[in-house]
Amino acid sequence: MEALVIQTLNGVSLASILILTSLGLAVIFGMLGVVNLAHGELFMLGAYAVATMSKLGLSPWWGLLVAPIVVGAIGMLIERTIIRRLYHRPIDTLLATWGVSIVIRQVVRLIYGTGHMSSTSLMVGSTTVFGYEYPTYRLFVILVTVLVVLLTFFLYFKTTFGLKIRLVISNRSMARALGINTSKTDMWAFGIASALGGLAGAIMSPLVTIDPEMGLAFLAKGFIVVIVGGIGSLYGVIAGGAVIGGGEAAISFLLRPVVAQIIIVLLAVVIIRVRPKGITG
Amino acid sequence: MLQIENLHKRFGGLTVMDGLNINVAEGETRCIIGPNGTGKTTLFNLITGKIKPDSGAIKIGGRNVVSRRVYEIARLGVSRKFQSPTIFGDLTVEDNLIIAATGRRNFTDLILSRRHGAESRIEEILEKLEFGEFRNDRSGDLSHGQRQWLEIGMVLLNEPDLILLDEPTAGMTLAETARTADLIRQVLHGKTTLVIEHDIAFVRRLEAPVTVLFRGKVMCEGSFEDIAEDEQVRRIYLGENP
């Protein structure tokens, strides 16, 4: 019974992490048709923001605030300088953002060195859930994910900005004809998606090794979540995150984590074959 | 040749095909008209297997093709021209025609570039379309009308038994339209063809039986003159384009 509860919580928390990291990817793809291969590095920058704060002697909680702002600004810069020149050339965007990811990784190496940064825990201790002890911070991650997802949905479906975004997605030229500055919406959408990536990295920082390579693993998983869930849809991210996260937790329980990760990616490939439009499509 | 029986298709809440029945005999040219958004292009998407109907049958040469994939239906001899010219703009005019001509070859023929006499048919088309001097040009650089013709040429080279033309004169000048009508009458003579058109002058010139599509059903069928007389048709359709 204990194993079951703990495993379920592990599944939920893994799924939350995946949803948090994939949300930004899905927003950028849904809105701009852009697959941002630098998203993993934005995630990494979020984690470095937290580590830098504690290195400066500040509370790591500041990192949680700084990360989305700084990373969002970097995202907007990337959109202005590179992405916007490449709309309509999706494969080239892929390569350019791939270049951006390498640049960010190397710049971080130059500034912080190649080794890993020590991560600071934001919360210690455990909480009793259904009579079993579970790390408080992991519960916090689940809570934050729920909040961020709700906020994103609110932004998307209930605000004027969200309305503009939905209009641009469904018909870009019509949106322009209606006087929407689509270039500006693009920039903000990219910025917000990047900020989501930065926030995800910041929140994950106490749970992972912070090094320049960390973005890659999350990027790969994030995309698998997006593809398995159904490309470009917010609901797809949640479904994909649940399936992949739950699956990974379940398989890790039985096998080595490395093997579990391998199985998950291969399983994702099979799911794509059977359901090309994702599980929600 | 083509029998469509009780075809139904909905997109969400929008019913585009509502029990459609059409019969096209071997060798017949049939014109399909109907107001914008009636589902004419959707009908072609259904025949070619791009989308699947909710119910009903589409029989080509007696075989129901509803569950077949796009390329399998193409291999049964269905060839389609799209509403806006859809050619391979980065390739030369000749390459476009070669690709169309070898569409039903097997892989060995492709890798060995065995064309089984397609060359002469390609030359013939190049001549008919007066494309000789452009044969090595990038097809994307052709004018709009020329691209429409190139695509018609590709359709012909694909050795079709059933030809589907979606607005072959869209965006053409009057002279180009007239020439296209002659071209179609001339080269498609004796081939089973479905033509979607908006241009009434063109439809008249084609001298083919007309089917009027409205709200997912056939509203009426007959010669151009009969259709032009029909009160209902005048109201819903011809009235818009006097």
Place this chain on the structure above:
Amino acid sequence: MINNVLYKQPKFWVLGILFLALCAFPQVTSGYQTSLLAKFLVFGIFALSLDLIWGYSGIVNFGHAIFFGAGAYAMGIALKYLPFAGATYFAVIFAILVPMLIGILLGYFLFYGRVGGVFFGVVTLALTGVVQSIIIISSDLTGGMNGLFDFAPPKLGIPGLIEFDLYSPTVAYYTVLAAAIGCYLLARYIVNSDFGRVIQAIREDEDRVEYLGYNVPFLKVVIFAIACGMAGFSGALYVPLGFISPDLLSIERSAVVLVWVAVGGRGTLIGAFVGTLAVSYMQTFLSDQFVVLWLLFIGVLAILVILIWPTGIVGFAKRYSLRSIFPFKQS
């Protein structure tokens, strides 16, 4: 007829001189330079295989190093477990077939699942990590993190009669040169065939191609398998010139090969070699201590080439009156 061509076409002269220069290279330079160029030509074949899918079929592969690495490992493992003379030939075939099989499997699942364009690139990226993990955890077979080294030296020639040790720089160089020319001609033949035409049409609009009666996923699997086999072959050729380690399949190697092709000029075939040699020789000027800076440079180069120079060196050369030097028709 050949004579006529030689007299009338200056580009054949250029090609002839280039060929002689390449043949004479080991005679006039050091063994070090010879193996260096051999290595770069191997990378050129690797890049060529990527150009076949990326430049001609629009399939972008962010994990192309998987197939290079798989080829190298297959070669090493075969050399280790096939104890008889002449095993090198079997090892090379094995090194082509294994990546090909991986490519077919991947292609079957993704192309038939209609995962094309950018998402194919993304899945291949994700797979890089997976394949690397597989190699690391199956250390009994692959040597794990330490790499694979205890295999018999690869030899060419006729066993027992006349044998050439591929560890000799000159032997390796001439083998690689012949392989590079062979692969180039094969790729040229493929893209000039009707199959090559269809592949390029697929790059532009794969739906349209399907309406003409082509089984698009099948054709994509075929070209992908050919490219994977060629990448594996280049991996096999790399074995006598470098070390077999999980590093061969790294994300960086996949990134660098994309940059080689982009710099040389996508969809030109010869550009794969031009770009590889240009960028690789540039790298030799930077000492190993500057790995971080070098990768930074590769990243910047990727961005810049895409943004301001999408046709690459060969495209540029073609546009500006150097047409006669690059005797190859634009795709």
